Amino acid sequence: MTTTHPTRRMPRRNVIRTAGTGSVAALGLALAMTSPATAQPAGTPSGAAASTTVTPAGHHFTATLSGKATFKAGPVTVTCTTSVSSGQVPASPGNHNPAGPVSSSTTPATYGSCTTSMPGVAASVTTTGTWGVAMQNGVPVTAGLTIPAAGFVLRTSGLASCTVTAAPTSATTVNGTWTNGAPSTLAFTNASVPVKVVGGFGCPTGATTSTFNATYTVRDTTDPASQITVTD
Template sequence: MMQLRPRTHARTLLAAGTGVAAAGALCLAVTAPATAAAPAPSLAAGSTTVTPAGHAFAANLTGKATFKAGSVTVTCSVSNSTGQVPAAPGNHNDAGPVSSSISAPTYSSCSTSMPGVSATVTTSGAWGVAMQNGSPSTAVMSIPKGGVVVKTSGLASCTVTAAPSGPATVNGSWSNGAPSTLTFSGASVPVTVVGGFGCPTSATASTFGATYAVSDTTDPASQITVTG
């Protein structure tokens, strides 16, 4: 998922997704951040406050994360990331998003829709996310250059690299709750694919869908919220 830094007070939160790929008609899609902090939306935005200030959080996949290209789908059932809401006053921005760094999301327990083909996902680098209050509130997750590498094995041996030419971003939506959720639907990210027979080497993008529950790990009785 890039790097346009919000203003002075911009630094904050959230985790979430990365990509996976499969063979045959495989492509990867991931959502999220590239340097220690995510980029700010390009349009003028209202104020944003993320609370509780300074609290650590964890983002855990709920349900399945799907990565789809044509008729091929890669599904992962385990994914998580961690981060920390900026301490005050950095958890507030008068005119834009609040951003922060997050750990590179991990993905495991993945399968593909193609018989005889398995997939593994490796993530690396500095990731980030920028949260913007609104109706709905939104999130921009940034992926560093080459931050996700998916390898398939079996009937097709392919290597899919996300954000191959530079940082990339993925857009999502945020919903306050107990716990709050971060959702990515139909998000797209650039990819390159290399490999032999059965590998979609002409693919240049892939789509991603996942929902993450974001919990406060400093105080489990509290909720991570995004307001104005």
């Protein structure tokens, strides 16, 4: 007897391949970025990505940590109290996408004044490469932060010498929530980041993900009287 099996349809992944203007064009950047998940505004056809516009077009911005950023891998938590990154909204018409996110490159987010939950253990963070952010209009407005492969390395020293590498094998996108305001904010709440941990005693070498929490205020540095906003 011949047994037939129904054809299985693999789910489609929505991948946005972007090459924006402004700082993105200047760097010749072509990032493959996963569209951040978001609810669709009323009137948007089912399954279609919402229209997104980021303004002011062409303006530079700086994202500065508000409060503290935490990275938790296994039982170990690292807390940093300073972090900053900068970028540029794509020039028109690249600041508008009729069916998806608007993407741009950013400088690597720096992290400083870091401590750990382990007594006698210090921590430092090194970031490299070209990072990116993709803003998607919706309810809520979301933003996907792309970290390049091995673009974030956390090292501890003292009683435990560990190395934690985020996005260890390929670029990864960390999803956050954007809120328009004066200034606008970008928040990451229990965001999961793939990591590889190496080291000896006290290092969470079994951890494959880290939980990231942080809130950034985003200010327009081209015109401080303006605000960076995401609309349809």
